[in-house]
Amino acid sequence: MTSTAPLVNSGDIEHLLAPYKRNRCIDYCLVISVVLLTFAVGSLSAFYLLLDRPHMERSLMDRRNHQTSSAHLLTENVLLKNDSMRWISTSGIANVFMSSDFRYDDGDLIVTRVGLYYVYSQMSLTCKSADECLSDSSVSLTIQKSSLSEQSNILKLNIQLTESSKQSLASTFSGTLQLFSVGDRLRSKLWTDRLQMDWQLDQMNTFMGLFWVSENPSQDNDP
Numbered sequence: 097m098t099s100t101a102p103l104v105n106s107g108d109i110e111h112l113l114a115p116y117k118r119n120r121c122i123d124y125c126l127v128i129s130v131v132l133l134t135f136a137v138g139s140l141s142a143f144y145l146l147l148d149r150p151h152m153e154r155s156l157m158d159r160r161n162h163q164t165s166s167a168h169l170l171t172e173n174v175l176l177k178n179d180s181m182r183w184i185s186t187s188g189i190a191n192v193f194m195s196s197d198f199r200y201d202d203g204d205l206i207v208t209r210v211g212l213y214y215v216y217s218q219m220s221l222t223c224k225s226a227d228e229c230l231s232d233s234s235v236s237l238t239i240q241k242s243s244l245s246e247q248s249n250i251l252k253l254n255i256q257l258t259e260s261s262k263q264s265l266a267s268t269f270s271g272t273l274q275l276f277s278v279g280d281r282l283r284s285k286l287w288t289d290r291l292q293m294d295w296q297l298d299q300m301n302t303f304m305g306l307f308w309v310s311e312n313p314s315q316d317n318d319p
Contacts, residue, residue: 164196164197165308166193166306166308167185167193167195167198167305168191168192168303169183169185169194169205169303170183170189170190170191170192170302170303171183171184171297171299171303174296175296175297176221176288176295176296176297178287180203180284180285181286181304182203183200183205183304185205196208203283207276207278208278208279209278209308210276210278211275211276211308211310211311211312212273212274212311213274213306213308214309215241215251215273215274215282216251216269216270216271217239217271217284217303217304218253218302218303219235219268220266220297221265221266221295221298222264222297223295224295229257231257233257234257235255235286235287235295236252236255236287236288237252237284238252238253238284239252239283240284240285241276241280242283243279243281244279251270251271252270253269254268255267255268274306282304
């Protein structure tokens with residue numbers, strides 16, 4: 097006996113395919129929505145970058161200037177005596193570095209780029225023998241800014257050595273913002289109230305340096 101398959105008319109086929117068509121329409125809508133959203137986000141990002149580009153360029157330039165326009169020198173002499181300081185200025189020795197915006201001349205650090213700089217210095221004293229460092233005394237390091245028209249003390253670091261302290265290391269740090277013109281100099285002087293044979297400067301931790309902050313102070317307040 098032969099069986100006959102039921103006939104399927106076109107209406108039944110359309111009814112069966114309807115859910116798939118609806119799902120496909122939803123998929124198309126989702127794809128189009130994602131594309132439009134991606135385009136909108138990309139457009140907004142591009143607009144923001146164009147709008148903020150001057151600030152971004154200045155920020156990147158300032159960052160490069162901070163990295164390249166700077167100097168950090170270590171003390172050359174370690175004896176405590178009343179004299180001008182000498183500094184190690186050769187880049188690559190220990191943590192010494194000096195960019196092309198500066199020159200070193202017989203103890204003076206010469207600035208060759210106009211701008212606002214942060215100047216800093218640290219003086220550290222170390223005791224050669226704990227049993228010997230028992231005398232009271234004062235030691236000071238003065239950083240001077242010298243130009244063609246004037247000379248001024250911009251930093252002064254003081255350490256008071258006392259018998260009661262009985263410490264093997266004494267240190268002090270200071271910093272300040274200063275405007276420099278081309279040719280302005282930084283020089284330094286060491287002073288003590290008595291010749292020290294038991295204390296001396298810690299060479300790796302006694303330093304002078306500066307780094308460029310801006311072309312002129314008003315830039316920091318620009319919108």
